[in-house]
Amino acid sequence: MLVLQEQEQPTLEGENLVLFTGNSNPQLAHAIAEYLDVPLGKALVGRFTNGELRVQIEENVRGQEVFIVQPTCGNVNDTLMELLVMCDALTRASAKTITALVPYYGYARQEKKTTGREPITAKLVANLMTSAGCDRVITVDLHAAAIQGFFDIPVDNLMAMPIVVDYFRNKDIRKEDLVVVSPDAGGVTRARIFAERLGAGLAIIFKRRPRPDAVDVMDFVGDIEGKTALIVDDIISTGGTLLRGVDLLIEKGAKRVFAATTHGLFAGNAVEAIEASPIEEVIVTDTVPVSSTARSGKITVLSVAPLLGETIRRNYFNLSVSKLFG
Ligand code: R5P
Secondary structure, rough: OOOOOOOOOOOOHHHHHEEEEOOHHHHHHHHHHHOOOEEEOOOEEEOOOOOEEEEEOOOOOOOEEEEEEOOOOOOOOHHHHHHHHHHHHHOOOOOEEEEEEOOOOOOOOOOOOOOOOOOHHHHHHHHHHHHHHHEEEEOOOOOOHHHHHHHOOOOEEEEHHHHHHHHHHHOOHHHHEEEEEEEEHHHHHHHHHHHHHHOOOEEEEEEOOOOOOOOEEEEEEEOOOOEEEEEEEEEEEOOOOHHHHHHHHHHEHHHEEEEEOOOOOOOHHHHHHHHOOOOEEEEEOOOOOOOOOHHHEEEEOOOOHHHHHHHHHHHHHOOOOOOOOO
16 A cells, blocks of 8 residues: 555645646646645746747745656657756756656666667666756656666656555455466566555566567466456557557456556557457556547546655655655
8 A cells, every 4th residue: 555644744834845847747747736735836948939948947946955847758858858958957046956756767668778789778868867967866667677777866766556556456356366467578576566465366478579669479477267467567658568468368368458557658549459459447647648639438547646746755854765665
């Protein structure tokens, strides 16, 4: 269970904390501000006529602990650049500390070279954020936990897992009938944690990417016959990984299939493909805004705002963040 605000913990009223947002997920920033009961800081984050970013911090931040909410999603290059330029403006305005709240870390899937002459863009982004003045990063379900090591500043890599587990526990599914499925070898640790929390079984799909954005399923380990499957992943992009997994699980005898994914990018025709598939429900969070056009009757969006708000509060008062995860 997610343990949120304990009684008699300090509130932020009158404290030296300012929360800003860029343009990538202002809805989430507003929800976090509401959780913390603080107003959002005033800043202009726009464009000059020639397309260059124009940032103006419109209130005093000297000596303040500043948090910027800006998942690097949507047009990832633009949203990343907004974050960097905001950090620069805040550094030059003498903020005491700058924490980048990047619930979805774009370029995370480029965290290693898989063939010769490729970049490690996730590391480049870490370098850029640090150079721009970030003192600390708060993120959710990094594609690879090792990305924390790309930074020489503290990184809180939070899990959306307790929020999803709380939601899923309220479904009328006997734990003996439930199997958590990792859709690839890289996700086994995440799936195991879900399985332990839900008291469910564990199964693994092994996939291969013959080329970018294409998926081949290679193998399956586990027993799914007559069971309910919960596929657990960090990202849905094209939906290829998920939907190949759904087909395989149905073929192996799964009775019902659900999915829980932290970051719903829904690229290309992912939503239409989900609608047309036998999957019952896809649970995502609002780390990335799920636009109304991307919503379907099968997609449920859970909010990470209380989790992020509480993490900000705990960072500010130097309280444990890991305690949130029980
Ligand atoms: C890959 O390792 C990730 O964990 C996701 O499974 C993947 O990024 C999803 O992408 P897509 O939806 O395009 O298959």
